[in-house]
Amino acid sequence: MDAEIIAVGSELLTPYRLDTNSLFLTAELNRSGFRVRRKHVVGDHDEDLRQVFRGALERVELVISSGGLGPTQDDLTRETVSDLLGRKLKLNETILRGIQERFRSFGRTMPDVNGRQAMVPEGAEPLENTRGTAPGLWIEQNGKVVVLLPGPTSELQAMFVREVKPRLARRGGNLRLYTRDLRITGLPESEVDQRVSPIYKQYPGAETTILSAPGEIQLHPRVWSDDKAAATKLLDELVERFRMALGENLFSTSGEALETVVAGELQEHRATIAVAESCTGGMLAARLTNVPGSSSYFRGGVVSYSNDLKSAWVDVPKELIEAKGAVSAEVALAMAHGIRQQTNATLGVGVTGIAGPGGGTPEKPVGLVHIAVVNEKSAKERTFRFPGDRDRIRHQATQAALDMVRRYFPYAAKAKG
Amino acid sequence: MDAEIIAVGSELLTPYRLDTNSLFLTAELNRSGFRVRRKHVVGDHDEDLRQVFRGALERVELVISSGGLGPTQDDLTRETVSDLLGRKLKLNETILRGIQERFRSFGRTMPDVNGRQAMVPEGAEPLENTRGTAPGLWIEQNGKVVVLLPGPTSELQAMFVREVKPRLARRGGNLRLYTRDLRITGLPESEVDQRVSPIYKQYPGAETTILSAPGEIQLHPRVWSDDKAAATKLLDELVERFRMALGENLFSTSGEALETVVAGELQEHRATIAVAESCTGGMLAARLTNVPGSSSYFRGGVVSYSNDLKSAWVDVPKELIEAKGAVSAEVALAMAHGIRQQTNATLGVGVTGIAGPGGGTPEKPVGLVHIAVVNEKSAKERTFRFPGDRDRIRHQATQAALDMVRRYFPYAAKAKG
Numbered sequence A, B: 001m002d003a004e005i006i007a008v009g010s011e012l013l014t015p016y017r018l019d020t021n022s023l024f025l026t027a028e029l030n031r032s033g034f035r036v037r038r039k040h041v042v043g044d045h046d047e048d049l050r051q052v053f054r055g056a057l058e059r060v061e062l063v064i065s066s067g068g069l070g071p072t073q074d075d076l077t078r079e080t081v082s083d084l085l086g087r088k089l090k091l092n093e094t095i096l097r098g099i100q101e102r103f104r105s106f107g108r109t110m111p112d113v114n115g116r117q118a119m120v121p122e123g124a125e126p127l128e129n130t131r132g133t134a135p136g137l138w139i140e141q142n143g144k145v146v147v148l149l150p151g152p153t154s155e156l157q158a159m160f161v162r163e164v165k166p167r168l169a170r171r172g173g174n175l176r177l178y179t180r181d182l183r184i185t186g187l188p189e190s191e192v193d194q195r196v197s198p199i200y201k202q203y204p205g206a207e208t209t210i211l212s213a214p215g216e217i218q219l220h221p222r223v224w225s226d227d228k229a230a231a232t233k234l235l236d237e238l239v240e241r242f243r244m245a246l247g248e249n250l251f252s253t254s255g256e257a258l259e260t261v262v263a264g265e266l267q268e269h270r271a272t273i274a275v276a277e278s279c280t281g282g283m284l285a286a287r288l289t290n291v292p293g294s295s296s297y298f299r300g301g302v303v304s305y306s307n308d309l310k311s312a313w314v315d316v317p318k319e320l321i322e323a324k325g326a327v328s329a330e331v332a333l334a335m336a337h338g339i340r341q342q343t344n345a346t347l348g349v350g351v352t353g354i355a356g357p358g359g360g361t362p363e364k365p366v367g368l369v370h371i372a373v374v375n376e377k378s379a380k381e382r383t384f385r386f387p388g389d390r391d392r393i394r395h396q397a398t399q400a401a402l403d404m405v406r407r408y409f410p411y412a413a414k415a416k417g
Helices: A021-031 A046-059 A077-084 A093-105 A112-118 A153-169 A189-200 A228-249 A258-268 A283-288 A307-314 A318-324 A329-343 A390-408 B021-031 B046-059 B077-084 B093-105 B112-118 B153-169 B189-200 B228-249 B258-268 B283-288 B307-314 B318-324 B329-343 B390-408
Strands: A002-008 A035-042 A062-066 A089-091 A119-121 A125-127 A136-141 A144-149 A176-179 A182-184 A207-213 A216-225 A250-252 A273-277 A298-303 A347-353 A368-374 A379-385 B002-008 B035-042 B062-066 B089-091 B119-121 B125-127 B136-141 B144-149 B176-179 B182-184 B207-213 B216-225 B250-252 B273-277 B298-303 B347-353 B368-374 B379-385
Touching: A002 A021, A002 A046, A021 A035, A021 A062, A021 A153, A021 A176, A035 A046, A035 B046, A046 A062, A046 A077, A046 A144, A046 B035, A062 A153, A077 A089, A077 A119, A077 A136, A077 A144, A093 A112, A112 A119, A119 A136, A125 A153, A136 A153, A144 A153, A176 A228, A182 A228, A189 A207, A189 A216, A189 A228, A189 B112, A216 A228, A228 A250, A250 A258, A258 A283, A258 A390, A273 A283, A273 A307, A273 A329, A283 A298, A283 A390, A283 B283, A298 A307, A298 A329, A298 B307, A307 A318, A307 A329, A307 B298, A318 A329, A329 A347, A329 A368, A329 A379, A347 A390, A368 A390, A379 A390, B002 B021, B002 B046, B021 B035, B021 B062, B021 B153, B021 B176, B035 B046, B046 B062, B046 B077, B046 B144, B062 B153, B077 B089, B077 B119, B077 B136, B077 B144, B093 B112, B112 B119, B119 B136, B125 B153, B136 B153, B144 B153, B176 B228, B182 B228, B189 B207, B189 B216, B189 B228, B216 B228, B228 B250, B250 B258, B258 B283, B258 B390, B273 B283, B273 B307, B273 B329, B283 B298, B283 B390, B298 B307, B298 B329, B307 B318, B307 B329, B318 B329, B329 B347, B329 B368, B329 B379, B347 B390, B368 B390, B379 B390
Parallel strands: A002 A035, A002 A062, A062 A144, A273 A298, A273 A347, B002 B035, B002 B062, B062 B144, B273 B298, B273 B347
Antiparallel strands: A035 B035, A089 A119, A125 A136, A136 A144, A176 A216, A182 A216, A182 A250, A207 A216, A298 B298, A347 A368, A368 A379, B089 B119, B125 B136, B136 B144, B176 B216, B182 B216, B182 B250, B207 B216, B347 B368, B368 B379
């Protein structure tokens, strides 16, 4: 069964606000057996509303909208949809009393304009709003369903769970969506595609999407099925083949962030970590401490922007900086060793580079980053040249550093899932 | 002139990803004299793509899409739109060489699949992609314009500014959107609304939207006008009245991030800063170093998660930690003094708190954060109790710390704009 989502509100057509309700609605619809075919954002404008609802009703079984149910003049969804479906609006006394009561409970009298919110199209079922004044509407027409929900997120979510979900359970198809969320780092999108597309093409029962995010590639295989065991088996098999093709580059099969996977490795191996950062300016420490419970493995970090502090805080010899430059493999290694010794951590990480936009030279261009990961006995250094602006360079540098830490641990023959 | 925006990508119809490019595109289109009439999200699906492009072309002068130009099998936008407009695709040798060169510059060979990205519909103008391999396309048809842009944000934005904007300047209507982007911190949304709504109601020529973001409130007055001087005068007057109502809580009238405003203050006063963080784990340093040129004012930072490191790195007396606890006003102050002395910075900042989800007690609950800002002669400490989850608490703590630094400098009687 297919659904379309319509977000109504002129403010959603400005540069300042996105429709975020559709993420929640999509997750819930998928669970109820509906596939989201399209999403629309439309202003509070009669003719546009008519067109978008009419088009959606021609295509899909379920049309669900958010917004435009408020008391003011500019909210038109209720009236426009009723008219489009050829239904008269009638005052519902129970709803009116409910709205009046809600205002009274806040010590106020209901303004006249709110009376509009008690108008219900003939044959429609009002959906109770436990968090606000605008009731929702459930309207069945020619075997299809139109659901109008209020725009404020807390009202929409509460109403969906309480009023819409049980009704959908009786209508959704037998099919449910089963999905996995694979995360890959260290390979570009095109390389991931070359490795995995010959595999997923052999599984027409699964739809696989490749998604590129800064510093990582995501792979989302999805199976619609009425047989949970069969869907799970198919996904397990597909994921196993992806794993073989991607090897150690695959770091999660359940959508975990890289820092969460690294945190798991550190905790599993009872290892601790400390970081000395230059160009990433604290972002690596921030990501490592973003994981709840990080105090069990994160010892500490320094942001040694200046050469003096590289020497003072992590014992990088002044002569080394003079000889090789602050942005060099040798200094990254010295920073990693220095911070490890300072903090008695299992692993020390050093990051130095040029995030730009200024500071680049022909020999040491913007995007050049040296990363070192060391333990008591061994040391590893890699040199990167990241593309993009300051923000992207810094993010990719933290991603690469986290990945080097992850790979420090023996590969468990499977990504954490 | 009206425009519609189409975001293409099946991943945008999953619960995992939102179309965020449309915010940037809307802002740019408004500046070029185009009003956004509708937005669409559609999957990589031939028939759906056809319908949505066809419908938009019937309604508006400009149709602009993002996504679906990648090298992989599932990307169909280029092919579908060419076919819909009745244009044949031809290989463009110059683009092909450009893509091959791009791969070479990163030391790689172009995979065969990328060859597709060099296909250009007859009569279309390719738009150069300086950040990636997929070129965009500008296609004129019956006096209307279709623009296809790549999905990755950095590629889309760079291409828009460089290739699309100059072409639009020759086509937009007479009305332009004039807007201001006010940023406020330290006041809740309801308080901001109470102060500013009596003002903007007196200016029906401007539309004003209030938007709540973590740690700040945004105020967006907008005026559509064909008279730049009149629109500017109206906005100046409105902003001046907002400024009077909001006082020092208003930190920008041009949408700058708080760290950018702080960077400006530090540079203007030739002051330097260093930070010692506990619960924010490097996020404060990361925000301060997010601003290009930050090495001119940022001395360095430490993330002293453990008590030992608080003593070793920023000279917090062990006895103080034992007496008051690591999360205390006294320790925040000692961290701020310690880091300032270590780095010889003008200002030292200390942050200690409980970000959760664990670690809270009845006396020191999750969300409790102490922040100190000190200079050579004076010290200021504030205690906060932030709501929300770990991520929100940490973000609000960095926002509050930056705001304390901003307020350290004499209020210039106007927000930076």
